[in-house]
Amino acid sequence: MAGVLDSVNQRTQLVGENRLELLLFRLNGKQLYGINVFKVKEVLQCPQLTMLPKSSPVVRGVANIRGGTIPILDMNMATGKGPLEDLSNAFVIITEYNMKVQGFLVQMVDRIVNMNWADIHPPPRGTGMDHYLTAVTRVDDQLVEIIDVEKILAEVAPQSDEVSPDLITDEVTTHALSQKVLVADDSAVARKQVQRCLENIGVEVVVKNDGRQALEYLKELVADGSDINSHLLMMISDIEMPEMDGYTLTTEVRADPCLAGLYIVLHTSLSGVFNKAMVEKVGANDFIAKFNPDDLAGSVIKRFQIETQ
Incomplete structure (x- = not known):
């Protein structure tokens, strides 16, 4: 899977044309989820995790990756469901949001698709996990749910919005x-x-x-x-x-x-x-x-x- 991401930094020509690329993945079940490739630094098999005492249950542990210690969040738990169980076959999507690096534990990584933002729509109210959705789209006639990662991060590690x-x-x-x-x-x-x-x-x-x-x-x-x-x-x-x-x-x-x-x-x-x-x-x-x-x-x-x- 790492090979398919080798050209991420060469794909900036999509920006400015109302286009994006989504990395598709699955949690428990057949439902497809998506994350913008521009947020993704690396995808790898789930490494050995070290538990962190007193951390949020969503944080399944930390991993030492390329010399850095990165928190690994269970995406299934973060969206209000149970923990992913088969970690030996799971994947971690390493991302950078808001100047911080973190990994999201997922069950399976599917593929990367090229999309137009015009085909990405706000989630209909009351549909599926709408509380954690920022958008939805369709790929090959299958619904793809794009998760509001900023909401997840705000719940796991709240940030102050107070001005000095x-x-x-x-x-x-x-x-x-x-x-x-x-x-x-x-x-x-x-x-x-x-x-x-x-x-x-x-x-x-x-x-x-x-x-x-x-x-x-x-x-x-x-x-x-x-x-x-x-x-x-x-x-x-x-x-x-x-x-x-x-x-x-x-x-x-x-x-x-x-x-x-x-x-x-x-x-x-x-x-x-x-x-x-x-x-x-x-x-x-x-x-x-x-x-x-x-x-x-x-x-x-x-x-x-x-x-x-």
């Missing part, structure tokens, strides 16, 4: 009055984290679940021909989203004369393989890796400073 008090000065709170920020992210957990963080500063937050929703909202704001900057201070967008990714959203915004001046920050958990050249190519103003409240607050404060120059 020294960043919230009187000047910042004054600038924040009557300012509105658009946030686009497909993860419910990520949306809440960002919203709470920005509300700590004092700005009003409008949230949308994907790039298409965000673009439709933006177009509605300027339907009367007004300048987008009279409505919004900025937009903070995830990159990986169903229907329309953040790169394509940014490209669409820059192509619309009424929207082109919008200040855009791309906010992503793709920290390990983040393509700065692509961010510049599509015309985003800035990018930050998820999730650091002070970094996020700093991006808004930076926008305040630019606006007042």
